[in-house]
Amino acid sequence: MEPAILVIDGTYIYIQKSGQFMFQRRSYSMHKHRPLVKPMMFVTTTGYIVSVLGPYFADSKNNDASILSQILNSNIEEIKEWIQENDVFVVDRGFRDSLDLLKQLGIQTEMLSFSKQKQQHTVGESNASRLVTKIRGVVEAVNGRLKTWKYLDRVLPNSQIPYVGDIVRIVCAICNKFSTKISTGDAEKDQVIGSKMLYLSKKQNTLQESIDRDGLANRPSKWQRMDTSSEIDFPVMTEEDLRNLTLGVYQLKLARAYTQEHMSESGGYEVSVCKVDANLISAKIQSRHISSKAYQLWVFFDECTVQGWYCKCRAGARVVGTCSHVASVVWYMGFARHLDKTFDFSKDWTQYLQDASHTPEPLSVDESDDEGKTEE
Secondary structure, eight states, X not given: OOOOEEEEEEOOEEBOOOSSHHHHHHTEETTTTEEEEEEEEEEOTTSOEEEEEEEEOOSGGGOHHHHHHHHHHHTGGGHHHHOOTTOEEEEOGGGGGGHHHHHHTTOEEEEOOOOSSOSSOOXXXXXXHHHHHHHHHHHHHHHHHHTTSHHHHSOBOGGGGGGHHHHHHHHXXXXXXXXXXXXXXXXXXXXXXXXXXXHHTTOOOHHHHHHHHHTGGGOGGGEEEXXXXXXXXXXXXXXXXXXXHHTSSHHHHHHHHHHHHHBOTTSOBOEEEESSOTTEEEEEEEOSSOTTOEEEEEEEEOSXXXXXXXXXXXXXXXXXXXXXXXXXXXXXXXXXXXXXXXXXXXXXXXXXXXXXXXXXOOOOOOHHHHHHHHHO
């Protein structure tokens, strides 16, 4: 019998701030910085919702690991009867404190790599994490589907708290009955993508090894900066080619915004070309989270396609798809710059706001002029 694979995650239902102080403390999420309650979702890899438990409080005593441990120890909905040894739970890092309990029950777990010490995950860790995020995308899509219901997408009055759990379960039952599957629906295509990702997960990043071995990251003399990308013979790619490279669409959704920030006001797109190998380019992409951080990346290509990539971001060493920074460079160089029409960027709203950091220099007063006026 094939083991069952369940993707587990909590979702958030936002509520009003309560005048009852104990409830206010226990329903306030330090993660989201607002009051909420947390239903716990159990979903299959096709998006079918197996169970919705809770809702739970949002304080530190009710993190994801504590909730899952309580569900298993209390055998809620007789969960121990319908899970078996060697079943697989796909979870995120918030469940790490419950891994020992799951191991005791014979449950296999797949979780994102977790490390606070290292600036960047190894190739193996990054590849394994990408396999997990590919599967975990299902529960994120299910949670997003729930929020398409206006009742669950707004801040609920506290008078609705007694009914939240039942309403969420009713909505989930309707989604199971009438909504389409989250997966592509093409079993053969899914099998091909899965096999490709498993194959790539065992590979090493040869471009990273080459960059580190030759010291190209620390040798500016080996690179020629170019403000225009038209002189680079980068292969032309289709949207399907890009999706096959990134093995997903999330990175491509961010590519346009990264490109917008990287382009100059005159429309130039700055990259550096290796003087030793013209098929190796480098770029530095600004982090979308931290103003003081930018990520150096490298892309190696031939006349047909992209052959390798490496970025210094936390997940940039992986070969199972690219990170968003690499995807933005490949998207622009191989696709966007060849379009006949100009693509629309997001509206820049910064021009409508004041910036306190831009303070004009105080006017300097010439003391000799003041003295002259006094004498007169």
